[in-house]
Amino acid sequence: DIQMTQSPSTLSASVGDRVTITCRASQSINNWLVWYQQKPGKAPKVLIYRASSLESGVPSRFSGSGSGTEFTLTISSVQPDDFATYYCQQYKSPPWTFGQGTKVEIK
Amino acid sequence: QLQLQESGPGLVKPSETLSLTCTVSVDSISSRSSYWNWIRQPPGKGLEWIGSIYYSGSAYYNPSLQSRVTTSVDTSRNQFSLKLTSVTAADTAIYYCVRGAENPRGLFDSWGLGILVTVSS
Numbered sequence: 001d002i003q004m005t006q007s008p009s010t011l012s013a014s015v016g017d018r019v020t021i022t023c024r025a026s027q028s029i030n031n032w033l034v035w036y037q038q039k040p041g042k043a044p045k046v047l048i049y050r051a052s053s054l055e056s057g058v059p060s061r062f063s064g065s066g067s068g069t070e071f072t073l074t075i076s077s078v079q080p081d082d083f084a085t086y087y088c089q090q091y092k093s094p095p096w097t098f099g100q101g102t103k104v105e106i107k
Numbered sequence: 108q109l110q111l112q113e114s115g116p117g118l119v120k121p122s123e124t125l126s127l128t129c130t131v132s133v134d135s136i137s138s139r140s141s142y143w144n145w146i147r148q149p150p151g152k153g154l155e156w157i158g159s160i161y162y163s164g165s166a167y168y169n170p171s172l173q174s175r176v177t178t179s180v181d182t183s184r185n186q187f188s189l190k191l192t193s194v195t196a197a198d199t200a201i202y203y204c205v206r207g208a209e210n211p212r213g214l215f216d217s218w219g220l221g222i223l224v225t226v227s228s
Contacts, residue, residue, distance in 0.1 A: 046216055092213075095170060100153045
């Protein structure tokens with residue numbers, strides 16, 4: 001199985017801060033990586049797919065980068081609606097595996 | 108817009124079988140561009156993919172659960188189902204039914220609301 005490791009587990013930020021979350025894969029997944037946002041009591045929602053492609057309707061302050069084994073999700077200026085938990089997931093090969101999540105909290 | 112709705116018992120006894128159904132609305136479960144998936148999330152924890160099934164009935168599962176999991180499709184009702192046998196407290200989770208693309212596989216783009224299943228006597 002491909003292991004996905006996110007850091008940090010928790011991140012405290014103020015509105016307007018630039019936020020970066022890292023996701024590492026245990027082996028190369030090329031760019032077969034998706035980022036999800038999950039709010040309490042809700043299902044995850046796709047933000048970024050293919051490592052850097054913005055899902056339709058997602059604000060442009062979200063961006064993704066990376067390939068191979070190291071990836072980042074960046075929020076250029078975090079807004080109140082962005083306080084949530086973020087997951088990365090590889091879709092290079094099954095079993096499809098997720099990172100453990102990064103909770104973005106209000107400082 | 109595609110809608111998925113999970114249904115089934117919210118409480119299952121240890122050693123019994125967990126059975127859930129997902130009803131798909133708007134889109135056809137016979138779509139050749141979709142795989143139908145189950146993903147679970149223990150309360151306060153991360154996400155775990157359980158398995159995927161195509162409209163033809165072709166399925167594949169997470170090896171960690173494969174010995175206990177069965178999925179099926181009912182195209183006449185636009186539904187797919189999950190059975191997980193010999194459950195324990197570790198199977199307590201929110202279970203999501205999810206649509207995934209057929210190409211590439213593994214990208215989960217539409218999720219149900221989720222159903223909490225508690226394993227307890």
